[in-house]
Amino acid sequence: xxxxxxxxxxxxxxxxxxxxxxxxxxxxxxxxxxxxxxxxxxxxxxxxxxxxxxxxxxxxxxxxxxxxxxxxxxxxxxxxxxxxxxxxxxxxxxxxxxxxxxxxxxxxxxxxxxxxxxxxxxxxxxxxxxxxxxxxxxxxxxxxxxxxxxxxxxxxxxxxxx
Ligand code: HEC
Numbered sequence: 001x002x003x004x005x006x007x008x009x010x011x012x013x014x015x016x017x018x019x020x021x022x023x024x025x026x027x028x029x030x031x032x033x034x035x036x037x038x039x040x041x042x043x044x045x046x047x048x049x050x051x052x053x054x055x056x057x058x059x060x061x062x063x064x065x066x067x068x069x070x071x072x073x074x075x076x077x078x079x080x081x082x083x084x085x086x087x088x089x090x091x092x093x094x095x096x097x098x099x100x101x102x103x104x105x106x107x108x109x110x111x112x113x114x115x116x117x118x119x120x121x122x123x124x125x126x127x128x129x130x131x132x133x134x135x136x137x138x139x140x141x142x143x144x145x146x147x148x149x150x151x152x153x154x155x156x157x158x159x160x161x162x
Contacts, residue, residue: 039103039148040095047144050137051091054120057128058085060092066127081121103152107145114138 056062058081068074089106090098097106113119114133125131133141 035151036096036103039144039151042144042147043095046140048094050133050140054131054133054137056091057124058082058120059089060086077123081124104149107149110141110145114141 051059062082065078069078086092086099088099089101089109092098096103099106101109117132119133120128120131
């Protein structure tokens, strides 16, 4: 066979996977995506306004840096906080958050900081009055997590640490 005649065959083979999915959606993936969208819709409505006020300075894009962010010393500390926070949990593109954790791990981590009160960090709370999460906000975040967890957990595959 001449080389040229293999080309149409090659194109057909490459097109096969595309044809296989044409017209019909992939039901399990579609269903999973709908659930994630639902979790994000609740996030946008109830949780994002809280996080924007109290977490975005480090975990997303700071609206405005404080005056002391220009002073050598504080400047490096603030930069490091902003970098580290996003490595752990990047809230810039809503839910699911980017960062090193899976959505379920992120829920665990959020529950943890709600329990121990470690976020926002003390050094931030000292400089930003009222930045700590209040009872109402903590409850809203917990309710969102509790409503979301079952949506993102595959039945029978639940692995809770506690
Ligand atoms: C001053 C910057 C700063 C602010 C503001 C801040 N964080 Fe953080 N956050 C960090 C840093 C830095 C880390 C990573 C290192 C660490 O755990 O201290 C982190 C880690 C976390 C983690 C752990 C993630 C993981 O994968 O273990 C969670 C959860 C978290 N932050 C939630 C929040 C929430 C919720 C808010 C707002 C109520 C918030 N943070 C506000 C700096 C911040």
